[in-house]
Amino acid sequence: MILKAKNKLGIIFFPAFDWAISPNHPEREERLLYTMDQLTEEGIQDIEGIKFYNPKMAIAKDIERVHFCIPDVSHRVSQSHLISAGGAITAGEIVMNKEVQKSFAIVRPPGHHAQKVVWGDRGFCIINIEAIMAEHLRQKFGHKKIAIVDTDCHHGDGTQNIFWNDPDTLYISLHQDGRTLYPGTGFIDELGGPGAYGYNINIPLPPKTGDEGYLYVIDNLVLPILNEYQPDLIINSAGQDNHYSDPLTNMNISALGYAQLSEKLNADIAVLEGGYSIEGALPYVNLGLVLAMAGLDYSQVKEPDYSPEKLKQSPKITDYIKRLCEIIYQNWKNRNELSYKKFNHQEKITRKRQVYYDTDSINENQTEEIYVCNHCSGIRVIQSQTDHGFPIMAITIPKKACKLCRSHAYEIYQQNRFNFKHIYLQDCTHDLFLSKQ
DSSP: OOOEEEEEEEEEEEOOTTOOSSTTOSSSTHHHHHHHHHHHHTTGGGSEEEEEEOOOOOOHHHHHTTOEESSOHHHHOOHHHHHHHHHHHHHHHHHHTTSOSEEEEEESSOOTTOOSEESSOBTTBSSOHHHHHHHHHHHHHOOOOEEEEEOSSSOOHHHHHHTTTOTTEEEEEEEEOTTSSTTOOOOTTOOOOTTSTTOEEEEEEOTTOBHHHHHHHIIIIIHHHHHHHOOSEEEEEEOOTTBTTOSSOOOBBOHHHHHHHHHHHOOSEEEEOOOOOTTTTHHHHHHHHHHHHHTOOOTTOOOTTOOTTTTOOOHHHHHHHHHHHHHHHHHHHTHHHHHHHHHTTOSEEEEEEEEEETTTTEEEEEEEEEEOOSSSSOOEEEEEEETTSOOEEEEEEOTTOOHHHHHHHHHHHHHTTTTSSEEEEEETTTTEEEEEO
């Protein structure tokens, strides 16, 4: 009997053979090769309704819709990164074109630590592949309300930064508490900029959270918020370093728990992010995710050393997570009132930030200004300099900018053209990218 998927599923696979931070680095090609061995062993390629696709290559314009790469895309982004981003784009396009109902991009290098400004590699990420996919799909298929649910164990500070002031992108991150893990961010008071306050939702979970805790958060917080937000598209940043055997983290989710999470979340598109237990976790978690997205039975997916008794979550952690969910949901419900109290009568919000590029040992000092507007989400102006480089200015005009804000952005660009070695203008209303170097 031929097994048939209930949901047509497209799988994009790209292991990036020619890219690695170092030969023995946790983020290396074997992360994906063991997964492909497992999928082949289980006969996934023979299931009717599951189809494998080759990734396309992203182009510079795809990157420039999202990032300011210093000095430019060609100097900062490798071919492997372009193919990884292209794999995410392919996953999005086959869903939007209705070739499949769901898709899973099993690709590397990952991307969710890459922020708006890119000076180098941080958290194994240079460009943000989910954000690049989202903006590509909006440009090609028309504007969409998108929800990105990030289940990687590390806070997706890059995705948060990119969509910080975008009310049409709901970002929800479930991650190990930043007090205990890189990048040390992702707290519940990080709610977004003045144009999108409340649409950035962080759920910092305590170490040793297991299947019970993750599934409670999905059922009692994530799904209710998604139901109220009503996105056109749900993207899962499907990091798997929350597995109990991962060497870089301290969580206790299992492959079976991750498959249950995936089934409940019911994302349209999943994109692989982290996960560094190369033999003990990734083959089983990815198999469970594939089966869950295809609507097939995943109940027998278990790691060789799986022991529910050893992974049982403590009552103390359970109680903590329940209280945390109540606070976060109230923030969501009261987001308009909280935004009014925080930003009322302010013309401009200024944030000073220090960003560390751990892979490249670069320290960035950044000043961000978001102009408050009653008619759109407001323009965003970033001044940035590193201990290795020169000062730059980067200006973003949001997708639904009013005429006044758009005019103001161009004025800032013209006035500062000769004040910075590099100045950039990202005009999202007209899909334009200008730079003066």
